[in-house]
Amino acid sequence: MEKLVKSEQEWRAHLTEDEFYVCRQKGTERAFTGEYCDEKAVGSYVCRCCGQALFESETKYDSGSGWPSFYSPVAEEAVGVNRDVSHGMVREEVVCARCDAHLGHVFPDGPQPTGLRYCINSLSLRLDDSTE
Template sequence: MASSDTVGAVPVPSTDADWRERLTPEQYQVARGGGTERAFTGTYWNTKQEGRYDCICCGSPLFGSSAKFDSGTGWPSFWDGLDPAAITTIEDRSHGMVRTEIRCANCEAHLGHLFHDGPGPTGLRYCVNSASLDFKPVE
């Protein structure tokens, strides 16, 4: 992506050095490096406030608090995204298992994984790293 690509007023960096400058080391390791924060340590795993969860890298709106639920896993979990086109999925065969990785469709930031053990109405659980999110509370 070119550095002039934007979502709202947030320019999307085009180089690794730009990403490292913009993000904290943990955010970079998770969102750009495909890492995972430890369960029950992320900023938003237990957030109950009303608001929206945006991509930490580009600011794309991804999840709403109305779809957030307590999965007991220690990561923010959602039964649906705000816009199906905002999140892409790819097969992840790391760690000796097959999972579905979720990424921001705009900047390809690693968000977490998608599982089929969530509540209704979708039965899905978007298991997301707090380090990949920027929470915008309702004012």
Template sequence: MAVGKIRKSDEEWAGELTPEQFNICRKKGTERPFTGELNDCKTPGTYICACCGNPLFDSTTKYDSGSGWPSFWAPITEDAVATEEDRGLFMRRTEVLCAACDAHLGHVFEDGPKPTGLRYCMNSVAMKLEPGEGD
């Protein structure tokens, strides 16, 4: 299912988000490792975008990568997230964005576990957990 785009001005986002959420999600910041409340979370459920509520990841794909950020081996659906090249900080990485509102979520790396070999390394503050049973 395709995701409809949510477009708001920086002023609108700043009025809806905490300063930390705004810095990370809208200004492409990064939280310090091992500080996010979702890093060690083992609660079953769905991780959703903190900005717009778009479902992003299922807890069954979350694993401990040792990186200090919540890590997943796959998004909840192929069209839940978008990616684009990030050449910031003098390196090439692949940025992960919410497909619905373009919030910066984190980065994806090719050093994850099977079955995908991917590590979606996300900022805790960019997501919220909707507790549930998981799939």
């Protein structure tokens, strides 16, 4: 996969202030406030920054965490995982493999078949619910 690299100025021109904060500065949206927290539409969730497919609605579930949660990405190579030791915690950060946008974190307390909970910021995603 070819990496998409843009300057900070290019990302700022492409994203809203809140999207830039979450996607490029590793921020987070407040729990239960995200556009896709309670979304039930069928479709693909793509990266807000580059449009790469990340998650399918079939893997989305209500974790009760306040963020959209998925038990697996669309493909293992769609996302990257980095160790995150910020805020006095050790977590596994999830990023878009194509553009390195911060998506959220993955935890080992999800449902089967994977046992994983990809806890993702709505601001990092865009739902493609087209039926083409």
